[in-house]
Amino acid sequence: MEAEASPFESSELVASLLASTPLLSESWRLCSVANAAAPLGFVSERIGDVGYFAFSACSIQMITEESEYYSTCRNLVPLDSAGAGDGDRPFSVLTKSSNSSINGEEDEGAVMVHAGLLNLFLFLRSSQAFKDQMSALINGSKSIVITGHSIGGTTASLCALWLLCYLQSVSSTLSVLCITFGSPLLGNESLSRAILRERWGGNFCHVVSKYDIMPRLLFAPLESCTRQLHFLLQYWQMSMLASSPGNFGQYFPVLQLGEEEKAHLFSFISHHNLLVSSVAQAEAREEKANILYWPFGNYMFCSQEGAICLENAASVIEMMHLMFMTGNPSCCIDDHLKYGHYVGKISSQFLNKKSFLQGEVIPESSYEAGVALALQSSGISKQEPAARPAEDCLKKASGMRHMRTPSLNAANLAIRLSKVVPYRAQIEWYMASCDKSDEQLGYYDSFKQRGSSKRDHKVNMNRLLLAGFWNDVLRMLENNELPHDFHKRSKWVNTSQFYKLLVEPLDIAEYYRSGMHRTKGHYLKHGRERRFEIFDRWWRERKVGPEENTSMRSKFAGLTQDSCFWAKVEEATEWLAHVRSESDARKLALLWENINNFERYATRLVDCKEVSKDVLAKNSSYSKWVEDLRELKSQMQQIHPQFPRFRDGA
């Protein structure tokens, strides 16, 4: 292997980049305004090209009696249950079920979010004021920051998710950034994975102060301490209103928890954070499934000493725990109200030098030194017991990506690609030889009915090797091991499309050859590998020049342009078989409708020469189907003279 660049730790630099922009301070300013203007629930403002939309922390009473909210504290509901009916599925992109994940693991489970918080967002979304302000902001800005403090933070996250789903559905290029301050957790691990899969992790930055108890609450089963929570939330909300500019100086009677209760709450949450943190680091998935709530996106941890940004969810959980355990019962409550202070502090820190404290030994390796500096910024001092585990946590968080740079990964992948390309060429060669063969089965059926010759075996091997290669590519992409624009690089978009067109017919053939459709159901609904769906999307979203070639083809395409063509043929073959035995008139009508639709689709494809010539080979499944259909129709006409009624789909 090549000698590689020595790694660096840069979680602190990401934080200092963010802190050098006006985004944090502007967001916080607007959050304060929103908190003070609680009745409205949100405020919006435009600064230059950037639109800001802030949700209030004090709007939970709007939809529910408090007691009701607490009793359903940790209830999760599926995200796709959201919507106002009539096809309104605001989060459809995220909840789209997938047959199997890239890693070959089984279904990841439904994407779930906190019931009360989801209701709150859906309630706010339904108001006219929300619609007006949001559409004004979308139309007038080049980019949008969605922000919120405390419970406003989760609303902001949901709003950002909704907006990202919406923008993707209309192919908009508007940028969205969600910045939350001390937000509670929102959803389960599936949510976190779905966000990773959509590559939206970079659109979320959750600012969490060192001791703040709020972001850590939902790691614990809260049923036993609803009374304390009730006080706590009231105390926070009152304090926010009291400290907001408009209410300055006014007296608010504030309910406070007793010292003993604070201490109890602190140790209770502390304990559960430790539990969750140790489970989160485990390899086994079953154990992780016990953790109800799971972070997503970036976490910006801030302390008096500085800030660091982490994006790996397991490391975020551990860091939450480690920082929290250095605190105490009263600061963990007050820290939730001190984001203004933290934002001010980290926004001016860029002016100051960042060095080791006097007398500290500086490690020689760049990586160790970087980790030590990041630890310093996290506000955990070397002497504290949390220091060692925190250092390991930082290393683990960065280790996943920094031991090898993404560009290098991409370069190595290019080398691997050039090694598998000959496999692809052999499949092409095989395809051409099928066209020439006397059996005239065509590419698809030759492979489906292949014998045990060395050549047949080899083609199948090549198919599997290519699948393995592309699965690796997608796995690396999902784990952020590849450059962010990898899936937009034309080399990969084109190669993956070509791969799909060439090899998916073989995958379909194998599926039906091995009878999988009888156990699992048809390929299109139940058997299609996710990689092909992803490649479909890459191809759809690629940059295309203004003048698309629309002229007619002069000869058949090299490869059938719909890679699922054969799967459709298989289904149509089944319909045709059923038609002969079906007696129920309603079902029969449906079958005929399907058959007619397929016939129209296939004829159009053939007429436009969008298929490769093997489709029309004399003994191909498609040719047989066409023949069968013709025969059936003539039979039917002999038996039932009224038959044309069906045929025309009436």
Add this chain to the structure above:
Amino acid sequence: MDSETLGKKIGISEELIKKSYTLSLENQVSNELFHVDKSSSDAVFIVFPGSWTVKEWFSGDQAFGETKINSKDWSKKAFPSMRSIGNDDVAIVNQAFLERFELVLKDSKDSKDSKFLEEVTLAMNGNKPIIFTGHSSGGAVAVLATIWFLEKYSKSNTGTAKCVTFGSPLVGDYIVSHALKREKWSKYFIHFVMRYDIVPRILLAPLSSIQQELEHVLHYFTANGHHYPLESIAPDFYTNVMRNTSALASHAACKLMGNTNLLLETLTNFTKLSPYRPFGTYIFCTGNGKLVHLDNPEAVLQLLFFSCQLSHENEMEATARSCINAHLDYKTELLGRSLEENVVYVDRLEELPLASDGSALDDLGLSTRGRLCLRAAGELEKQKQRNRQQIDRKKAEMEEGMKGLEEYKTFNAQKVGYYDAFKKQNEKRDFDANVRRLVLAGIWDEIIEMLKRYDLPDEFEGDDSWINLGTEFRRLVEPLDIANYYRHAKNEDTGAYMTKGRPRRYRYPQRWLEKKEGRERDTCGESCFWAEVEELLKLASNGGKVDEARAKELQEGVAKWIKDGVAGKDVLLGDSTFLKLWEELGRLKLQQECIGALMTNFTQLSIS
């Protein structure tokens, strides 16, 4: 850090540096566009005075006052090399400085040559090197003048030039730096910067964030003796410039360190970062007589940020003021003492000590964080060299593959023809050739990907051995790509080969050759004539109208390439696609004599 003499290391003697500074100082404020000094026997000095209004620093409507260097007709001609070749990214420079240089270049008493051009010619006739120099924005104009000079005269070896600036603002973007390195011109630029001088950092902030203060500060610079109070504006000015410098430096450092956090990309959609980057050699003056020499542009950018940070919050007011005063303070650093003895060369950045070590870097106030970023800059440059070595090692494999294709070509030269044999894909050897093509394409695609991300050393696209290999590869393999393209009728999936299907692995090497030979764009397309043959054939056989000029150009090209041996005679074989076109052209009465002559020749040859 070693101790070569200054003159040897940067190619200019201490005496000339001092003279440059004295002249720059004398001409700091002047009504002239430039001043020529011939009093030295070793060089002619062309000195540019500074300009002191905001609109002479920021013009146009862009946030950072930037513009593409080819945005005007004259500048397009004057700076043909200021781009990346394969990627074809054009350099960005400061519009106000470019406009100022335009005045210099076009200033003339009568309609004859400009005064500036005359002086340059005169100096060259006297066989003396020219030193372009200036303080503040005068330095920026000196930089543009030097690039102009190098573009115009470096090929003909008729003269030499140096550029020496003092406290110059940044002038251009990363592409300028990249192009200067590729052309091996970087070494001609020497920038002196005082540790605290704010001016080299000013253009890292958008005008909107500093406009009011900048006006005030520029006034202050010109009002020697008459002091405006700085207290009211200095802290804001310093903070705003540094805030933007911090954002840019942090972003650059994240990239240097290979951070993949998607948040970085999101953030760049929310805050625009300055396009300007340093280039050439930088010599930082620490303020206590020591000089620090660096020539890694990424490291210089980091240093511009880290050397200006505070040790304590209470230093703020004082530092903010000295950041402005330092711009007028080069004299004590440069004239009072020997430069030679005090200069420290910082190389092997990746091994820089992380703790303060009593070296001059301490005097620049470099923190551990800063040292880490400098290390990362060094590491990246090393990585680029490693990438280069890695692909250099592939040369053997590529030559092997190309040899195989050469044999295949020779084999087919007498029969079906190279192009058509491959297009028909009848034999096992055609298949083998296809695998060879794919393997070679894989290697080249990898190189192109690296170039796209600027992951190879800047010099790569100027390297003759790679330009030659690229040309050879292009001429040998591109016909096969075209054959494959039309064999699979991909023109009907995506469009004509030339406009829609031509891979970068052929576009890039063609641009390299065109640049090397100083030719116009799209003039070295000999490797892709088959695509034109196919397109014309398609038009002709579908009964479409074949453009006469197009047919003529193709035939003349093919005739020339066959004569030059760039294309093989097998083009004219009986069954070839070209011959089919030839027949169609005959039908349309568009045949050219040049091909006819070759044809007769060829038939006679084959008979005899």
